Amino acid sequence: MSSLKGFQIQRENTIKNLKAEIKNGRVDAKIIPLLEEINSIPYYYTTSSCAGRIVVLELPQLGDKKNAVFLGRWHRMVYRREVEETFRKSSRGYIWFLAQSPIFHVAAYTMEDADRLLKAGYAAGFKHSGLKNIGDKIIVELTSTERLDAPIGRDGLILCSEEYLELLVENANLVIKRGEEKLMRLKREVSSIKDEYLGGGGQNPLGGGNTY
Amino acid sequence: MSSLKGFQIQRENTIKNLKAEIKNGRVDAKIIPLLEEINSIPYYYTTSSCAGRIVVLELPQLGDKKNAVFLGRWHRMVYRREVEETFRKSSRGYIWFLAQSPIFHVAAYTMEDADRLLKAGYAAGFKHSGLKNIGDKIIVELTSTERLDAPIGRDGLILCSEEYLELLVENANLVIKRGEEKLMRLKREVSSIKDEYLGGGGQNPLGGGNTY
Numbered sequence: 001m002s003s004l005k006g007f008q009i010q011r012e013n014t015i016k017n018l019k020a021e022i023k024n025g026r027v028d029a030k031i032i033p034l035l036e037e038i039n040s041i042p043y044y045y046t047t048s049s050c051a052g053r054i055v056v057l058e059l060p061q062l063g064d065k066k067n068a069v070f071l072g073r074w075h076r077m078v079y080r081r082e083v084e085e086t087f088r089k090s091s092r093g094y095i096w097f098l099a100q101s102p103i104f105h106v107a108a109y110t111m112e113d114a115d116r117l118l119k120a121g122y123a124a125g126f127k128h129s130g131l132k133n134i135g136d137k138i139i140v141e142l143t144s145t146e147r148l149d150a151p152i153g154r155d156g157l158i159l160c161s162e163e164y165l166e167l168l169v170e171n172a173n174l175v176i177k178r179g180e181e182k183l184m185r186l187k188r189e190v191s192s193i194k195d196e197y198l199g200g201g202g203q204n205p206l207g208g209g210n211t212y
Numbered sequence: 213m214s215s216l217k218g219f220q221i222q223r224e225n226t227i228k229n230l231k232a233e234i235k236n237g238r239v240d241a242k243i244i245p246l247l248e249e250i251n252s253i254p255y256y257y258t259t260s261s262c263a264g265r266i267v268v269l270e271l272p273q274l275g276d277k278k279n280a281v282f283l284g285r286w287h288r289m290v291y292r293r294e295v296e297e298t299f300r301k302s303s304r305g306y307i308w309f310l311a312q313s314p315i316f317h318v319a320a321y322t323m324e325d326a327d328r329l330l331k332a333g334y335a336a337g338f339k340h341s342g343l344k345n346i347g348d349k350i351i352v353e354l355t356s357t358e359r360l361d362a363p364i365g366r367d368g369l370i371l372c373s374e375e376y377l378e379l380l381v382e383n384a385n386l387v388i389k390r391g392e393e394k395l396m397r398l399k400r401e402v403s404s405i406k407d408e409y410l411g412g413g414g415q416n417p418l419g420g421g422n423t424y
Binding site: 168 | 277306323327342343344347353357359360361362363364365366371372373375376379380383
């Protein structure tokens with residue numbers, strides 16, 4: 001566990017950077033209220049997040065994410081035709097169509113704080129959540145099980161039919177829709193944590209709760 | 213953290229159950245040496261595991277795993293035709309074709325032991341590993357990022373072509389192959405942990421190391 005002072009400094013810097021990112025329009029508007037709610041509790045700060053997305057990727061090899069090329073990326077539901085339009089940019093390797101649920105990484109002050117947030121995540125439907133780093137920093141990963149990962153072509157050639165692509169898009173859009181519902185549930189759960197901490201009536205050991 | 217006594221009792225019972233499962237042929241032969249290696253270290257015991265698999269599933273709704281029906285399941289590489297043969301059993305809902313990397317859940321005695329195993333997992337390529345339970349029990353989840361999750365049909369109808377199914381099968385088999393390589397690397401990493409613990413020359417606080 002990091003020291004109180006160390007945690008506070010890292011927390012303030014990270015929140016400052018996030019505010020700059022938000023100002024520059026680099027953070028999906030859909031998750032800003034949730035990020036702000038988490039960051040208003042002095043025992044937590046968000047380190048990275050994604051609201052959920054639909055992606056068309058070109059991968060030279062399976063799992064070779066380092067060399068992946070994004071052909072298309074949306075943080076919303078999509079139409080089949082806008083997916084198809086990205087295929088023109090493909091050239092070499094496997095073309096994959098992915099839909100990913102929201103994912104959050106949140107630093108927690110103590111293991112107890114981490115555990116409390118994990119429970120909130122599970123309650124909101126983020127069933128694949130867990131702790132990532134231990135030792136120097138405690139990071140809670142909140143994520144869900146809904147996803148879609150399908151290869152759809154190779155070396156510039158699309159190997160699936162229009163009808164099949166329609167089925168993929170339909171299911172990808174469902175991943176996004178479910179993700180949005182879970183984001184709302186998570187915000188409510190985080191508000192409950194905040195109420196618990198504030199409701200104790202005791203002194204806030206970290207001071208300066210609402211930095212937002 | 214559970215008490216020393218509590219940990220030992222749970223460990224012995226879990227390993228006894230695993231031995232019975234192995235005797236009854238319910239554990240994939242491919243991972244038995246690795247499970248035995250983990251369970252030979254007194255600070256760990258495996259609670260569940262899968263060597264990686266290819267699955268054909270029927271899901272009434274996206275993410276509705278509770279009501280999923282297995283149409284086919286293999287812990288090895290597959291041929292396209294054996295996948296196709298499972299489609300006859302489908303009737304209602306989405307048909308999904310999945311390939312999953314190996315996954316292990318291991319109880320650890322202390323957070324330090326959990327951290328050591330996590331590092332071994334990362335080193336062996338299990339990049340999506342983390343801690344699952346905290347509080348009463350510490351569970352390390354070792355898992356990887358390679359996977360395939362594609363809907364291939366609906367209400368008894370297959371919506372992808374033979375050629376496209378060939379592409380899916382090719383990529384699913386790659387997931388299995390990569391998984392097998394990582395299992396071998398993980399076994400070597402776990403052996404290193406064992407050597408470290410044994411090499412200390414000190415007394416083993418838990419006693420009775422090699423229960424296998």
